Each structure stands twice: as structure tokens, then as C-alpha cells.
Amino acid sequence: MSFVYFFGSGYADGNASMKSELGGKGANLAEMTALGLPVPAGFTISTRVCLDYIKEGSSFSKELILQVESALKKTEEAMGAKFADSLNPLLVSVRSGARVSMPGMMDTVLNLGLNEITVEALSKKTENPRFAYDSYRRFIQMYSSVVKDLETHYMEDELESYKKQCGYKEDTELTASDLKELIVLFKSIYQKHIMESFPEDPYEQLWNAIGAVFKSWNCPRAKKYREIHSISNDWGTAVNICSMVYGNMGETSGTGVCFTRDPSTGENIFYGEFLINAQGEDVVAGLRTPKSLYLLEKEMPEVFVQLESVRSKLERHYQDVQDIEFTIQESKLYILQTRNAKRTTQAALKIAIDFTKEGLLTKEEAILRVNAQDLDKLLHPTLDPRAHKQIIAKGLPASPGAVSGRVVFTALEAESWAARGELVILVRDETSPEDIGGMYSSQGFLTARGGMTSHAAVVARQMGKCCIAGCSSLNISQTLKSMKVAGIEILEGDWLTLDGTTGEVMIGKVETKNAELSGDFTTFMEWAREIRTMKVRANADTPRDAQYARSFGAEGIGLCRTEHMFFEENRLPVVRQMILSKNNIERKLALDKLLPFQRDDFVGILSAMEGFEVTIRLLDPPLHEFLPHTDKDMMILAAQLGLSLDDLGQRVRSLHEANPMLGHRGCRLGISHPEIYEMQVRAILEATEICKAQGKKVYPEIMIPLVGIESELKWLRERLVKIAPHFPFGTMIEVPRAALTADKISRHADFFSFGTNDLTQTTYGFSRDDSAPFLRVYKQESILEEDPFAVIDQDGVGRLIKYACELGRQENPNIKLGICGEHGGEPSSVQFCNSLGLNYVSCSPFRIPIAMLAAAQAAVGKQMS
């Protein structure tokens, strides 16, 4: 049985598919070696040995020792050096490498094999005593800490005090003889604390290091990491023993990093940086400025040609752009690592398309190469990365984009400043539906309260505006028209910049870059549309939003809220008259006045979405949301309606609710005030007839909100179907009881639309307006990994949705199923919807590309599995 896998000189025992035995790093080193790339030789001890080592109480089998010795011999041959040799010693690194990357979680020992004798050989061979002693000094430190658990500060303190004594500031000022002295000091520290002398025998060093790496699989931070990332404790880690190569052996040595294409733009150019006479760390540390890769062609033409060939070999082999680390030791090129390159979204798009055109990928494969969520970055302005910024607060990144504007504290001010041509940012404790006009006029919103699905956040995403919510460090005084934050007072008219992608609030005007959509974007979205099976609709309430949505590729409207229409300036007084009417006759009169407004809205929306379905949700919010809240507005309204302020106050108070989210709204309102829904359905009917008379093909669907009881839907449908006999009727599934009794409810529904915002609120018992303070703690304490208002909670809410789909289809096999919550534009949630076989997802217009791509990826995933 093989425990040890050699790689070197163009031959490898393992390959890239053996990640479970060799770990990711070991498998890749084998793969590259077999590809004929110049990888420093070495071998990998398999993960199985790790598990045995832990189980058997830290002992190595005879068989293992034989296999390691044999692999070491092959490594020596490949490298032309000999482990523990007094003239030409082979030095190695000992590194962990699990099946999946666990960066920084487990241990590594470099320069292993050095001792009093081999350090002299290294010094001679490199003609660089300082390099040799420094390597030895570092090895002693690393070995003591990793293998013997010696706390690092003992040797670090010694180093610092030595430097102080010599008047040095930097490590680089230490001379070879300083380092020699330090080695003696370090060894005596080792002796004192470990109570044995530092091992001179390289084999002893090697076996101890291997054991230490295995043990580090179970160190607390690695265990914690696995718990968080759901990695099995039974996988174990492999150990990679690699020959050391050095880029700091003089002017014919060097080190660098290169990308097979430009990771910023995706252009097919060879891109990278290198440093002569340097180690990998030096590139990272940034003390010296690396040179651009094209200079390597001049300085080391042969090496460059070799590297070019590595570039094309690796890219073709891995079928993706590679991020490659290399070292040149005395004019010889070594490849230390390759991995898929991180890239900008723009580059990811271009690369996916170019690879497909070059025949390296199919469209289905290409679709998987772009993170759907990242498309968001292409659709909104971003901060100029070079601009200076002074961050004064941080809130929740509720709606992306970066904007600057002048601060206003009320919706009315926002409208009047904007009317004067000013860019404004609306700052509120929280917004309410009354603010809708001011919100339209603003560049972005900043609120002190509310979470990712607060009113401000939802409206912002809907409108494609920037929003930072729940920024609790703001102390806003609306009356003083000022706010205090981080000791700074900000007044109306001051400039502020918001980054809705990060949640950062900056003082002043920070430069931003506008989004530019390339032709690649269009091509890519076309491919996504060809591949996806689930439709993507938009949530849109106005003709303008509907047009936006269509331009982004929406295939219908999944949620058209009718209440936003009620808040418009010319309608609100009539709505209030309707709510406060003393009897049914007065109410009918007010509703008759509202009907033409609604009808016109519907004509506009249906026309904008011609050819597609438009799901119109009847009135949802509680009536008190439409009533004034300030004394001044109350006075105006009382005068308008000819009521005493006292009477009006009494009426308004009687509508007050302790928990409006769970109150008299949705279909409950539709049943207690059927005349409202009747007016709305009549308006839909008339709008449809107008559109048809204009020769337009329109497909309205009528949606009843907040149904939880079969008889609610039955009662309303029976009543409304008399007005509009041939229209599809359906309901939102947005309270748990609707999902639990979906079999019964589906008897009266042509479609279900999962309202996952409210369903999440009621399933968790979380108010989206009030949950920010404790959700913040929950994130900190890892009680919740994801915000359930952003990503569908598959364990809880998802279980209800699945149940509702099954029950609904069981009773009504033709039922159409969709989702219209915020989750409809979040990739993992879209994936989940696809797995349930939903007919469509519906999301904010600006998230349609994301949803479309996620749907395509889900469809491909389905085909592949």
C-alpha cells in the first residue's frame, strides 16, 4: 500500500484528481510535475497517514519510514543534492495540505535539514554566509514554535534586544556574524525551555516536523475553521516535503508572480511582476518595487521563453486563467504553485467569453465562470479606488452603488433641493411610505435604524439607488436639521458620500466611477437566457420601473404593489378621504375618484410589459400607514375633511396598531373593506380592456396578499371573480399557515407567489425593522452565518416553501409557482428555487442579470448532476 507519493523530474505518483489522498497542494504539485513543468522535486505523505498517526498515538509505521526514505532518495536524485550531506545538502520545506484549502490554519516548517554542518555547506555553496545563517536562524525559530510549541516571544524578544544593543532598526542590518551569535542565543533559549538541545540530525528534524504537521490538523483554530466551513474532521491533512529553492542566490536568481491573462481586464496578455535576487516574501512585503514581467524577457530571455510555455500549458490544462508563483534559482526556473486566478467581474466576463470563442469552454461551462452576485458591481457606480476617503460611520450595505450628495433630513426637503438641481442624500432615522417622493428625488438613503429589508433598503434596491441602513452611530435631530456622528456635526446641505456596497459613510464628496456595460455583458446574458429554464420577472410598481425592468431583461412582473400608487401626492388626499369616510356611500365616492388613477397606472404598466404576465397585488399595508403622523399634517387633513382635530385624532388613534406587521392588512383589509379590492379589480379589468382595444397583448394576474386561511381566499375570489371573471387569481404565501395548509389554499389559486420577506419574518418571529441590533450580535457570535433576509434559510423557511410546493401541486397540479421576495435576486436562493422547480423568480429590476445568471447556473448544475 502506498502512503508516499513522489514527484520530480517529469514523473509523479499522484495527479490532480487525488485531492482526498494528497490534499489540494500535493495533488497539484504532482499534476504539474507530470505535465513536465519544472517543479522542485519532493513527495507527499497521504492524508490516511495523518488519521493513523492521530489514532495510533503519534507513531510512524516501519512501512512508512521505508517509503519516505525511498521517496527522499528519488528527490535527492532529481535535485542533485543529498539530504543531511555535509557538502551539497538538500534542504526541504514541510507543509500541510488538506483536501480543501484552510489558509493559515495548519503548520509549515521551511529550510529543514540545516544544522551546524550543513549551514556551512550552504554558506560555501551560495557564497553567501549571511543568507545561510539567516536561513538557519529562521529555521530554528520556526521549528521551535511549530514542532515544540515554544512560545514565539522568547526568541523574538531576544532578537529585538540584540538589535537594540547594536543600534539596528531593521532585521536587514544584521550581519552574518550577528546572525551566528543569535543562533547560539536561540539554541540556548531552546535548551532552557525544551530541556534538550536543538536537534542536529536532519532526519530527527524531518520526522518531528511531519508529526507536528499531522498534529496541527487538530489544533483549536483548525477545528474551529472546519466547524465553521463544514469540513469533516475525518479528512486529515497530507504533508508535502519539497526541495527548497532560493530566488535570493544572486543576480541570476529571482522570484515572481504571473497571470496567464490580465486579471483586471481579462485581456489575453501575459501579466505579472518579478524581483531579482529576492524571495517570495519580498514581493509580498512591498519593501522593493517589483518589475513588470515584460522586462524579464530582456533580462533573462531563456527563462522568459520557458515561462511563456508554462503559461500556455497551464491555461490549456486547467482551462482557466492561472495565477502562477515561480522562482529562478541560478538561472533555473521553478514553478512553485499554480491556481485559478482571482479576477474582476469585468475580466471574468471577458475571459469566459474568450475561452468559449477559443473553443476551450462550452457556453454551459462559461456560464459557471462568473459569480452571479458580482454582476451587481457592474451595474452601479463605484468609488474611485484612488480617491481619498474619510470614513465616519459604517452601516449595513443595504443597496449597492456609490454616490455623493448634500444631506437633507426630510423627504420634503429632498424634493425641494432636488427641484433646485441639487444632488441630495436623504438621512432619516427610518423611512416610511410617505417619504416615497423624497426618495425618488434623492441619490441615496442613509438610515439610523432598520435592517437589510427595512423600508429604505427595499425601496432603494427597487429603485436601484444606493442605501446604507441601520447605521446606529448616527444621532439625528430632525428639528435641528443636523446629525452628530463620530464627534462631528453634520448640517443640512453638507456633502456626504455613501458606499452602499460596503456600508461606509464618508464625509465630503468622494470621486466615483460610473458603471459601463460592455458588449461582453450583453453576450453573456444572452447565453444565460438560452440556458436557464426558470423565468426571471421583476418587482415593479410603476410604468417607469416596468420599463427599466424590461431593459434589464425581465420576462414579466412578479410583484406589482398597488399601495405605492396610493402614496403619490395627488392621490393621498383621496386615499385619506376614503379611509376616514363615515359611511359606505362616502367611501364609495372616494373610491370612484381613485379608480381612474389606478386604471391609468395599470394601463402604463401592462403596456410596458406587453406580451408578458404582470402579477398585480391588491392593497396590502394597514390603512394607518396612509394617515398623517405630524400635528401639522393632521391639522391640514382635519380642515380638508371638515373634521375637528379631536375627531380626526380619535379616528387615527383607533387605527393605531401595536404590531402593524401582524395587523389589519392584506386580505384582512380586503375582507373587512371589500369595496377597496373591488375598485382595484375593476381598474385592472378596465385597464386590460383599454390595452386590448389598442391591440396590445397583456396578461394581468390578480394576487391577494397575506392569505393564511383557505376561506379567506375563497371568500375574496368568489366576490372578485364576479367583477373580473376570466382573470387568473392567486395568492402570496407569506405566513407559515399558508404554507402549512397550501393543499387547501391551492384549490382556489391559479398561482402561488412566495413572499419570502414576510415569510422569513413570521417564521423566525423577526421584525425586519427591529432585528438589526440583535442580528449584529448574532453575526458576531456566529449564531447566524447568513442574514436570513438576504439568503433564504433553507432549514426553516425553505422547509416551509418546499412543503407548500408539494402540498399545492398535490391538490392542484397546474398551479404556477414563483417567488417575489428580495431573495429572488440572490444567487443561492435562486438555486434553491430552481431545485424546487419553481416557474419563476421575481426581483428588483437591477438584480435581474444576477437572477438570470444564477438561474442559468442552477440549470447547468441540474444537467451536470
Added chain:
Amino acid sequence: MSFVYFFGSGYADGNASMKSELGGKGANLAEMTALGLPVPAGFTISTRVCLDYIKEGSSFSKELILQVESALKKTEEAMGAKFADSLNPLLVSVRSGARVSMPGMMDTVLNLGLNEITVEALSKKTENPRFAYDSYRRFIQMYSSVVKDLETHYMEDELESYKKQCGYKEDTELTASDLKELIVLFKSIYQKHIMESFPEDPYEQLWNAIGAVFKSWNCPRAKKYREIHSISNDWGTAVNICSMVYGNMGETSGTGVCFTRDPSTGENIFYGEFLINAQGEDVVAGLRTPKSLYLLEKEMPEVFVQLESVRSKLERHYQDVQDIEFTIQESKLYILQTRNAKRTTQAALKIAIDFTKEGLLTKEEAILRVNAQDLDKLLHPTLDPRAHKQIIAKGLPASPGAVSGRVVFTALEAESWAARGELVILVRDETSPEDIGGMYSSQGFLTARGGMTSHAAVVARQMGKCCIAGCSSLNISQTLKSMKVAGIEILEGDWLTLDGTTGEVMIGKVETKNAELSGDFTTFMEWAREIRTMKVRANADTPRDAQYARSFGAEGIGLCRTEHMFFEENRLPVVRQMILSKNNIERKLALDKLLPFQRDDFVGILSAMEGFEVTIRLLDPPLHEFLPHTDKDMMILAAQLGLSLDDLGQRVRSLHEANPMLGHRGCRLGISHPEIYEMQVRAILEATEICKAQGKKVYPEIMIPLVGIESELKWLRERLVKIAPHFPFGTMIEVPRAALTADKISRHADFFSFGTNDLTQTTYGFSRDDSAPFLRVYKQESILEEDPFAVIDQDGVGRLIKYACELGRQENPNIKLGICGEHGGEPSSVQFCNSLGLNYVSCSPFRIPIAMLAAAQAAVGKQMS
């Protein structure tokens, strides 16, 4: 095949078990006949014929006609009279009778068989022409309406105008010759509208009447009734044809109703009323005052002896107290009907116990003879039924009992009036936890808002006080200390009476009767306790409540809320100091001051419940509930804490929540402020040690509220178990997600307690404080049959509970399961809990007897099935 079932002369084709063929009435007539009781002979046409008749398009089969003729012949023989005979005619009634009683829903025809000839024979035979013509006149009216659908007003108008013409006021003034004239007039009305002459042939009359009764099965009101009561449309009705007997044939005739025992007290005495020379209607109509049954012994000794024998026969036969209708025709006794007697709760208890002692019932059978819900009436004072009452409003009957008191509008006033020895009734828009002191001091509460599970309602049931909630017609002005209702102004100090069992609000002081618990009650409850398998615990927050609960038979506490302790006068300032503390040190100091209070509370409660488990729920409400709401209180608090009013206002506002029900409360608070729960657990630990040192056996259990995520409970338990290592920990299941992920949550729980109030709120998305207005409409429109806050919604909430029990037990087979919502004291909900195999139900102290009896009934039900 038999369609027709004869009964008469001591023989019957059918019996009491054949209700599905003969209907309830027919089966009982057969049973009584076979028992040898003097039932007027007749026959029943089975329900199957009804279904055929409707299906076959209103035709009768030859076979049926033959069977009816044969049964009619037997009836003639039994009665010594002949149908359609010109000298000694048999008259019959034709009545519907379905499997279950559908009172008044279907049709009946009396006196059938009368025509121009037989009416003369009846007149001669009875020597009472007026009686004969009046019977005929009534028959024509009834037949026209029932069989021919003639609208009743034609003949009624004619009758009225005839009386007017003669100057009569009452029907009784009509003479025989008047009635003869009216018969002619009625027949001509019949001729005019039906366009045929009134049928002279008794057989034609009979078959038409049978058909009409069959058809009435499908009349709209019967269909509606079946829909509401979930009665199958496929059952059909039987038709009963019975010989007419008359109690109004002179001084040797009469009619009456009797009970085999006293239905008010349950005493074993023969109880009833009768009238000489009268019909059943006369007893009901109340125009003449019936005589007490014991007078019958004097007036008709032979009949009385016969009736006594019927009494004992029927009671033994049906093993229950009977309500018997009888008629005496010319000294001959006929039994027309028997059924189980309606009775008072007190009587039901005594009867059940006496029957068991008499060997007629087993204890298990006796337990089923009392409606559990009715026990409530025994435990609370009731209005004196003879007292005059002026009802001025009606609200929801939120907590039973009848009380009078003087109106106050604030909790503070309630306390100060009560301190002066006044009885007070607290009237509020709604109550809040701050009012708790005033609520203790009041006789009852009346609120304008809130539903059956509003704060006022829950506290009232908990305290055993009367409460009427959601009385929306009240217009309360707290500042003016007055309220207006039904045009009346009521000021502070005015007397008001509440009936919490009906929801009626009365002006002034209406006399009430106190509850008296008999020895029967104690015996009965002992039997219930022997039989039930599920335990019954109480919801109790104070030592006093715990003692009450114990006196009512509680076997532990299922829910001890710790927040009520925080609201007491001497603690609230410290609680506020804790909430508003600027840092952890200040908060710790405040908590240290609270600890002894909590510890003493727990010592009291644990001691009162010695020997039983006490489930203590850690702090649940959001912190803002503890803060002042009025400007005055804010000022006092600011001064106490040395804060500016502005600063305090800012702090209070920052804690404000849009939907506190779904806000920062329960375990969310426990996680963001762990020091609060730590203090509480420490207090529980110390209290337990004190009790143990006193030699008491106490069993506290620690309950974490509002868990919806496994990691919430895990996090808290890990933290709290360090303080109290050996205590059982568990959680409420009160949000849907807890039920949906109960498998995971149960890994960290020793018990689950279903908090069905909140679970109902979140499953429906109903706020209990705001649902009254639409729940009222839902009741009216039959959208909800039952208030889900009163009776567990088995379809929705129940499905979640069942799911949680299954998931919880699957992962943790030893988990203890209970319910602590309001539903724990509602019989059908207790039954449901028993069916799920819960370990206990927990309810308000005053509902323990109800829960105990319901549990016993459920256990018997289980044995029987």
C-alpha cells in the same frame, strides 16, 4: 328490501341503533315502542328513499307504495281508526328526521288526513266542532306552505283581516262558524295561486307531504346548516308518519314535559309541568301557566303512576336523565319524545356521581357526562338571573365571572381607590405590563382594544379576574377621566357591572351570586385525576398564584414568567437603572441589586410547589416595556438617573420598536445581554439551595424563551450551564422555525414547552393585540369558525406542533413535552395535546379543573378507541 319501518302496540321494526336509516327521531320512536311505552303508532320511511327520491327526479317506486300502505294498515289497527275514513278517521303528522338533529331546518305537516268529510267526523267524535275546524284550517295553511310553497302571508293576511272585520284581537275568539268561513276563504286563495283545488284525497295529501319533506333536505337553509355543522349532504332525511293525538280534547286530556331528575340541581326527584286540555304549543307559548307535575298525581292518579314507570324505564334504558314530552288524550297517556335532558353544570356533576353510585355508570363513563368547559361556571361569580340589567356595550368575553365596581381609568387610581376599600373596575384602551399593580387591585378589567389573548385578557385569566376586552364602542378619555358609550357619559367613580362570561357591560350595580363548590365537585375531580394520564400544571408567576394553583390541583408550574416580578413597584426603578446603564459595570451593579428580589421570589414559588416541577422562563419582553411612557414619568426617571431629559429621551427612542412582538426580546435579549440571564440563573440556583437547606424537595427547570435557531439555545445553554450545572434546560417552541427545526434544537433541550399564544400569532401572522377588528368580521363571515387564540388551530398550528413533537423525539427520545399557552386550559386543545402524547398541559390556575377533566376525557377516549 325494507324502506318502511312500522312502530306501534309494543312492536317496532327499527331500534335506537338505526339512526342512519331512520334518523334520530324515527330510531327513538321505534326504541320507545319496543320498550313497551305508549307511543302513538306510525311508521318511518328510511333515508335511503330520500336519496333515491332526489336522484330519481321526485318519483316513488311501486315497492315503496306497497310498503307504506301495509304500514299504514298496521297503524290503523294499532290506533283503532282508519285513514280517510268518514266516521273514525286516522289523522297523522308527517315530519322530517335526519341522522342528527337539524332543528327547524326541514318541514313538518300536522293534522294530515283532514278533508270536508273527515273534519265532520272529527267534530262529531270529539264533540268539539271548533277544535275540528281549527285543526283543518291549520292543516290547509301548513300544507299550502310546505307542500306547495305558497307564501304564508296570503292566508295570514286573510286571517288578520277577518279578525279585524269581526273586531277580534286573538285567534281564540274565532268561533267554529268563523273557522268554517275561513276554510272556504283559504281554499279559494289556494285555488287562485296554485291553480288547482285543495286536495280532498288524504292519500294525495300524504304522498305530496312525504315528497315535500324529502325535498326540504335540499332547501337552502338546510344546506347552509349542513355546511356550517359539517353534516354530509349524502345522508338524506327520513320521514316519520305518526298518528295524531290531542291533549286538547277536554278535561280528561292534557299535555306536559317532565324530567327524570331535577335538571337544575340534579336531585333525584320527578320534575315537570303539565296543562289540562291543551296542546304542546300552549306549554311553550306561555299563555297559560302550567301546573307542577306533582299535582298530576292528584288529578289523574292512574296516568301519574304510568308516567312514573315510564320515567324509571327510560332513565335506566338510556342511562341518562331524560327530558320527556307526553300527551294525555281522553285519559290515555302517550309518550311523544324522549331525549337526554339539558342540565346545569351543578346538576351534571351530581347526576354523574349519583348514577355511578347507583351502579348505572362506571367512573370512566361518568367523567364523559360533564362538559369540561362548563366547570368554569362553577368557579366564578355569576349575575343573579333575576336582577335587572341595562346593557350598554358588548365586548369579547375574555375572562369569566361577573363583578361590579366603580370605574377608574388608570392603574394608579385603581390602586389608590382600592386602598380606600373601594371595589374598582379598571377601564383602559388597553393595558400594559406597567399596569400590573392596578390590575391586582381591581375587580375586573374592561378594554376598548385587544382580543381574547391581549395583555388584559391573559392577565385576567391568570389572576382569575373578570375581563371584557376589545369593547370597541367605548370612547375613553383618560385626561377627562370619562368615557362615552351608547350616548351615555360615564365618569370616574360611577358603578359598572361586567359579565366576563358573555362580554356584556352594564351600567350600575347588578347583583351577583358567588360560586359555591360542592363536595360533588371534589369527588368528581378526584375521579378525573385517577383517570387522566397527562399531567396538569399551572401558569403562575408569584408565590400567591402558585398557592392558588396548588389548591386547584396543579401538579407543578409549566410557566413561571419572571418579568412580572420586574414590574413590582420596588423593583422597577432598579430594572430601569439596569436597562439604561452606560456600561457593563453599572449594569452589573443594578443586576446585583435585583438578584436578591428574584431569589426571594423563587424561594416562595418553589416552596409553594414543593414536590413538583417548576419551569421558570427567563426574561422575555423587550426592554422598552419597562421604560416610562408619559412625560411625567420620564422626568422623574431622568432625575433619578442623573440624566438630561434629552439624553433619556434619546435612549428610550433608540429602544423603540415597530413590531415589538417580533423584536429584540426573549433569547435575543439573553444573547445580547447575557448578564441578565446569568443573574436570573444564579438567583434560581441560590433559591434552590435555600429551599434544600430547609429540607424541601424542589425541582426547578430553566426555560429559554423564543428560540428559533439551534445555535441560540446552544450558545445560551453552554454559558448558563456553567452557573447551574445540574438543572434541566429547555425552551419554548413559539415561533414556526423552532418547530420546523425541532430535531436540531432538541439536541440541546431537556424539554420543549409549546408557547401556543405566540406560535399562533406567528403562524397566522396575527398580532393578538390588533386582530380583534378583523377577527370579528371573520366570525361574521364564517371565515374562521373558532378563535385560534382560544382553540388550537389543528390544521395549521397543530401541524407544526405535531411536526415538532416527532422531530424532537426522533433526535432526543427522552425529551419532555408540554404546552403552556392559553390553549392548555381549553378542552378540545387538551384533547389534541393528549393525542400527541404530551407529558403535561399548563394553564391558568382557575382553569386547572377544566384541563384536568378534559385530560381525563381524552384518556377515556383513548381507551375506548
